[in-house]
Amino acid sequence: MTFRRVLRGRDEDPIWARPALTVLLVVAALLYGWGLGASGWANSFYSAAAQAGSISWKAWFFGSFDAANFITVDKTPGALWVSGLSVRLFGLNPWSILLPQALEGVATVALLYAVVRRWFGPGAALLSGAVLATTPVATLMYRYNNPDALLMLTLVAGAYAIVRAVEDARTGWLVLAGACVGLGFLTKMLQALLVLPAFALTYLVFAPAPVGRRVRQVLLGGAALVASAGWWVAIVELTPARHRPYVGGSTDDNVLQLALGYNGFGRLTGNEIAGFDGRRFGFGFDPPGWGRMFDAATGGQIAWLLPAALLLCLAGFALAGRSAAAPAQAGRWRAAYALWGGWLVTTALILSLMHGIFHPYYTLALAPAVAALVGMGAHTLWRLRSDRAGANLLAAVVAGTAVWSCLLLDRSAAFHPWLRAVVAVTGLLAAAALAWSARPARRDRRPAALLAPLAAATALAAVLAGPVAYSLQTVAAPRSGPLVSAGPAMPGARAGRAGGMDMARLFVNRAPDPRVRALLAQNAGAYTWVVATVGSRGAASYQLATGWPAMAVGGFSGTDPTPTLAQFQRDVAAKRIHYFIGDPFARAFAGTRVSDSTRITDWVQHNYPAATIDGVTIYDLSR
Template identity: 40%
Template structure:
């Protein structure tokens, strides 16, 4: 078996950038020169490179920020951000309510980012979206820089454009879920790691660990999916002796652990009576949340997490290697996966004889590992799984499409062996055919998708034929035009989905791009919630009230005023009803705008406006009323955040006067509370399920 030699050194336009020596007169240094390079690029870059980058960044900004007023954020996180603007304690813990009764089921870093924006500019849609758009565009710029460093401006441009047009990335960046922050931090970690690999120095590796630690404090264990690739790439390719590599990895791991665990350790050391209940946990500790609900529970299912669904099939399809290609997930992420997979394998073969420290192979291993580990995690996870999780995989796919595509093109055009003449056309054909399949699934959904299908089929075929004709006639210009046609063909489908996501209102709890493709709950129907089976929007009856038993929530447009004062609700006189959900503690009872008005009028100095069953109900009331609201059962209604003893204490101290209860229970604690409230409380006759409790009611 022979190993293929790497292709000839890349040309100025295709290969990695080689810095030109600064002019002797110093004209290439200084602030003015740096400012010029910001807009024009490095002296040895082709003239089109920097304008192309700026055009992509403008496109990304337009897609992520278009018509901000129509964006419906995740009400769950919106409420927590709002509460953090009212209380620094709620800000630090990531509490759902300003009274700090219970936290959201994620660590608070993304909430801090949005919360600081809201504290500076006031609370409102664009204030929360500003940092999300910024990190989304920043991720595109950062990926461009990383790919350009090792593979040149052509590869970087393709990678940046592919990431920009990844449909699920557009959808989730137009939202207040934490995933865009997670992706940006992971890319910062990758940038530092690649620098550590090139230089062999310790400090960049430490910064890589710190970046992933902050990512952990954004979305916990999901941040660690890239770690196997990070460790393996550094251990194999770093420019240092084996002993030094091992020592540096040990120090970097310490930095990772410290930056990951500090918030968790601080919170768990604080007495439970002095902090909020940890939402999503079974024992009121962050550690349990890490290893259970947001850890093994996501991989293995409900046995390790409170209230999560068994195999997550209602959101992203059945677990299995085909999941990311199914009717729910395919249009969100899979467009370039065939091309990326072929490019990864071929690229590694092409670098077969390169030295151990070869920067290109190290980068391929990093992006390939990023792609493969994410793919396996998302495809095989049997716990709660939402389509937007896969935005974390998008940088790996995009980088492989750009870097691997350029390597394949170089081998195709200049390789000495005819055996390479089929690889690039085959990769293009595979992804083009798959794109046609995806677009056929939504045929009839609109002219945009029909046009995209025609473009993919026509340009895909022409690009393959043009490449082959150019190869055998040695006409390089024809090959270049055909390669450009391939880029357009392979990005036409994602572009159609991305435009759709940017020009329509986003479902804040489970954002997806493109038209519905059916497939049951989650099959393009945008099911809600990031924590369990609750949160699906119910049908509304003729009066406008949400049907009993559902958990419909209002758009963030009904949030407190954009100034962030939170003193008045957005009361329009319409009856935007919500349900308690969660069984005994508010299950099946409606919470209407009229009830909220009544509660505010009769709050009588209580800390919390009302206690309800679930986070969904509490968050929507918080945003409408501007007042703290207790979620007694967390996301699914089954958290043990409220006990009868705690309820009596809050009532006796005057901190809580109203509670919404239903007719059935989800456990002994809920049933006990519901029974006691109905026995000792005073029913408010105008509002079903609402009870008033006073200190005299507590024996």
């Protein structure tokens, strides 16, 4: 293999394609990996589960919160399998927990490049990769240990398989696409299925095969999805409850209820049956509505190029026949617009209108589709730049995006105020230059030919300046807890509250005082759980600090019906739990309800002596 072949990649690629891809991936790696350890345990709920999985293979398989396998996290364990293995290999530290997400982010950028490049070439693919890499919510979540990073990698892999399937109607690619979505289900349950309508319809409409064969192939892909996701669900359901941890987030220790309820239709209706009622707490930020993707809490995460993506999707689909070199190419381009446009519209509508728990970082699910559509749409219009209508439409997209970026930047007025003027001026000048470059010339076209690439580079700088600035701020400022967002604080964003308290304060990772840590570590090996406390907030901190299992009574929020008071009393009598620490926030979640966790708290308070260390009330259950 010659040096030129290594440098260029494929024979049809220009000489700059491979070096440009390398630069893109290096930039993505720096964005996602620089100063990664500064966020500490990040989301300590999942960090504690990764620690548990590094100690116990049983905890690793079931996704247990603790190595003693009392209860699982409230998600399927796909992402924990990766982080748990990383901790086993490299030891327990923030880097070993967070590095897998950064690598998954870089892999997603590379895979999106491969998807777009296949039909639209390296230029469109590089633009798509750059948009995804610098989207603020992507920078946030690829530096964080929530399951979303692996979910996006599996779904983009599924999109690649659909593109390959549409090319030659091979069943194997449909089966692979279904398997990728199934792996996504094992990462974050029903959210993975949001792409299914776009995947299935794209193949049914555009694949070069008879209708009957297409239907059968899609059904086989669905079977692959069920098999790739269902094997783990079947094992959990068939394992007797006494031999496995309780399924966190469910009311009846049933993983199907978790998938269909709390992590499924409950998110749509707001009726999260797992006991944690997001509506009761106002959990999530702004209420559902058509403008949720553009509001104060969410707009800065994903909306920078969202209007452009929607417009370019429509324009690209309509103009594919004029821009493509051949009818077959035009058909593939329309299939690509249907695939990514369907992904974007379906996911955006559901996230906008869902009444259950919503966090702005959920919008990572839109980022690959936005990035792909911007790259493909810009490529389609660029090929039509000699046509006055095509050039004017491209100029309008650039100008509109620049103005919209200024509006988003204005929401955080103290954040680099000079940037708004720079974006506005460069964006409008680039748009004017793009429109002028298509003006009919009477004599020499060279000035216009030279102006167009310069205008394109200026336009790219203008439309990416805002998201890049937000991404860099995200890298510079460590984040922790489950309530995180990218970029600077938004004064207009409304955070949820519980019992008059800011929800964000309920889950801040607070390392226990060294005296508390030393007390819990005393004779820890003689007990199954060194400490029990209501909810995962404190339990995660104690478990990560001591290295010994902590019992999260009631699961994540303390509202799961496990353990019962009788079960807890039996564990205490058997000397399986050493200490109990009360959590003042647990009452906020319980509200006026009398739950198992409140009964346990009351029983401990009435029967065991208390000591206070650094404001933490500790009950010694061994006395």
